Amino acid sequence: MVNQHLIVNLSVLFDRPTGIATYAEQITHQLKPLNPTLLTSRIYPDFSCYQIPSNLTPVQGKIGHFSRLLWTQFQIPKIYQELQGSLLFSPVPEAPLGSKCRTVVMVHDLIPLRFPRLTSPLSHYFRHYAGHVLKNALHIICNSESTAKDIVDYYHIEPKKITPIHLGYDPTHFKPNPSVSAGSYFLYVGRQDLYKNLHRLIAAFAALPKRKDYQLYLVGTQDPRYSPTLLEIAKAHGVQEQVKFLNYVSYQELPLLYSGALALVFPSLWEGFGIPALEAMACGTPVITSNISALPEIVGDAGILVDPYSIESITKALQDVISDPVLRAQMSRRGLETSAKFNWQTTGKKTLEVLQNYM
Secondary structure (H helix, E strand, O other): OOOEEEEEEEOOOOHHHHHHHHHHHHHHHHHHHHEEEEOOOOOOOEEEEEEOOOOOHHHHHHHHHHHHHHHHHOOOOOOOOOHEEEEEEEEOOOOOOOOOOOOEEEEEEOHHHHOOOOOOHHHHHHHHHHHHHHHHHOOOEEHHHHHHHHHHHHHHOOHHHHHHHHOOOOOOOOOOOOOOOOEEEEEEEEEOOOOOHHHHHHHHOOOOOHHHHOEEEEOOOOOOHHHHHHHHHHOOOOOOOOOOEEEEEOOOHHHHHOOOOEEEEOOOOOOHHHHHHHHHHHOOOOOEEEEEOOHHHHHHHOEEEEEOOOOOHHHHHHHHHOOOOHHHHHHHHHHHHOOOOHHHHHHHHHHHHHHHHOO
C-alpha cells in the first residue's frame, strides 16, 4: 500500500486518567515511529494532531459517551478520508460501522457482558455495538489471555484475529520507596462498582480479630449508585471508623499510598488485566487478589490468590499478611521480580508489529 497513514483516535481521553486512559496515553508515545496523526482535543507537541471536540469523554457522563459514538460514526469517516488514512487505531472498541475505515481496536474487558445490568448503557453498548465493531475490525488487540478467551466466547470471533498484549507500568514512578515502611492499613485502588466486590472486602476486614488496630483505605472516585451502600455496610459491621473512603487519588500520590500499605487487596470478581495489582507489586507492596480472570495471569505466585466469593478466604489472607513478616517480605520480593516482566516498551513494540501488518 503506497499510502501508509496511521490515525489514532484519542477522543476518550480526559484529565483524570483511569486504566483505559493510562493505556491510551502510554501506547500513543510508543507509536511515534509510525508518525501517526492523533485525533485529540489536547496538544501533543511531538505529534501531528487533528483537533476534535473536548466534550466526548466520560467526564460528560452519558451525554459524553453518546456524543462520542455519534461523532465516531459520522465524523471519523470524513476525517479518515480527509487525512488519507490507511488504518485507524482505537484504544477502546469503537469505530465507525459501514464505512471504508480500516480498523484495529483494543479491548480491555467484557465486564458489562459478564455482569449485565438492564439499565446500564454499557451493557447495551457491548451487546449491540461493540460486537459489530470487533467483527468489522481487521484485527483485535486485548490485554490478556483471559480477555481474548472472553472475546471468543461472547462474540464467536476466531482466535487468530486476536492478539493478547500485556500492559505495562512506569518503573520511574512505581518503585520501592526505602523511606516509607508499611503502616497499619490495607489498600484498595479502583472503581466502586458491584463487580469490584468491596462489600465482601469490608465484611472480610471486619472479621479480623484485632480489626481496630488496622484501617482499610478505599481509593477511587465514589459512585452515587454504590458508595452510600458501602458506607452502610461498614456501619453495619461496626468498622465505619476504620474504613476510609479516599475518593480519587492523583497519579502522583499513588506510589506513596502503595508503599505505605500492608498489602493491596484487590478481590475483584473479574478483571481484564488489573493494573493496580501490577503497580503495587512494582512498589514492593504485597498483593492479595482474586484467583479468577486475568489476575492469576498477571500476579502469578507473587501474591496471595483468594476465592473472591469467600469472605473467609479474604479474611485469612489479610490475617496471614498481618501475622507473618517473613511472608510479607517474600511477597514483596516476588512482586518486584514479577512486575519487572511488564513494561510499556514491550507493549508498544508488540502493538507496533500488529499495526504494521495492516498498513
